[in-house]
Amino acid sequence: MRRNTWQREAVREALGNNEGFVSAQMLHSGLREAGSSIGLATVYRALADLGSAGEADSLQSDQGEVLYRACTPGQHHHHLICRSCGLTVEIEADAVEAWAHQVAADNGFTQPSHVVDVFGMCAKCSAD
Amino acid sequence: MRRNTWQREAVREALGNNEGFVSAQMLHSGLREAGSSIGLATVYRALADLGSAGEADSLQSDQGEVLYRACTPGQHHHHLICRSCGLTVEIEADAVEAWAHQVAADNGFTQPSHVVDVFGMCAKCSAD
DNA sequence: CGGATGAATGATTGTCGTTCTCAGTATGGC
DNA sequence: GCCATACTGAGAACGACAATCATTCATCCG
Ligand SMILES: [Mn+2]
Ligand SMILES: [Mn+2]
Ligand SMILES: [Zn+2]
Ligand SMILES: [Zn+2]
Secondary structure (H helix, E strand, O other): OOOOOHHHHHHHHHHHHHOEEEEHHHHHHHHHHOOOOOHHHHHHHHHHHHHHHOOOEEEOOOOOOEEEEEOOOOOOOOEEEOOOOOEEEEEEEEHHHHHHHHHHHOOOOOEEEEEEEEEEHHHHHHHO | OOOOHHHHHHHHHHOOOOOOEEEEEHHHHHHHOOOOOOOOHHHHHHHHHHHHHOEEEEHHHHHHHHOEEOOOOOOEEEEEEEOOOOOEEEEHHHHHHHHHHHHHHOOOOEEEEEEEEEEEEHHHHHOO
16 A cells, blocks of 8 residues: 655645746755755656656656656646746647647547647746 | 768768668667678767768667667658558658647747657568 | 564666767768 | 877766665554
8 A cells, every 4th residue: 555655745745836847857956955865766766756656747858857747637738938037937728739639530549649749938037 | 171981981871771760779780790890889889970970860768778770851741650560651740740849849949859769560570 | 562474665777779989981072 | 191180998986876884763562
């Protein structure tokens, strides 16, 4: 059975305190600097669990690092992400969902899934 | 100045002979098995160059490996990729382009870019 | 409340894709 | 042909992440 540990809760909370996407290593060093004794492997495990439970979204940075973000559970959505500060806006777009299904079907593909992310410079970062 | 070597040409040709996305390591072992003495680092460098020259598209697999594919140059497009065999179809979708721009603008984001990939099981792999 | 069970932890080691190093090679301009 | 130097490639280094395993502690049960 799944046990409740302060480590899992610490990762969940740290994730919620971040506006944008963060890596396991970033979360770990942040927690350590705040005095926690949590281990890196535990942060990885907690993030993987949160991801598969639908409580966190993930994406890969250009450098191949996996980034996580607390996620409104239950609803399928995508993200608009600031390349400079990481500010992230959740996006719903039924039109894109339908388009992805249609494209797959038109080419004889079944069990379609898709990756859709929009990047840019947020208003604040654009002003700088 | 950029020099022309048989190694670069070998990578370009090997990439063109592949239907779907392939990794640097896959290309390297394929070339080696065909008798080439090309080095792994050179394959990585050639692929990076082809990518920045717009002659190859790249994406990251779920495992974080970077995959490359010869690309019809000049035109912006996306990909429909078979999760099983790697068969890839190039897709153009002005509607999605427009949507991405609109979403960014609506949220005050400038200089928008986007990542759009559709995955599925191709007709042949669906039958198996 | 104990005491037993085994899931969870974390320091460490291992893995693997990718990049770096650097001595040797070979391309392109002269 | 000669030279400057871009390029190559074997191997070492790097970095994110997974696996290991002795230890800890959350949960269950009496
Ligand atoms: Mn979607
Ligand atoms: Mn596009
Ligand atoms: Zn920003
Ligand atoms: Zn297929």
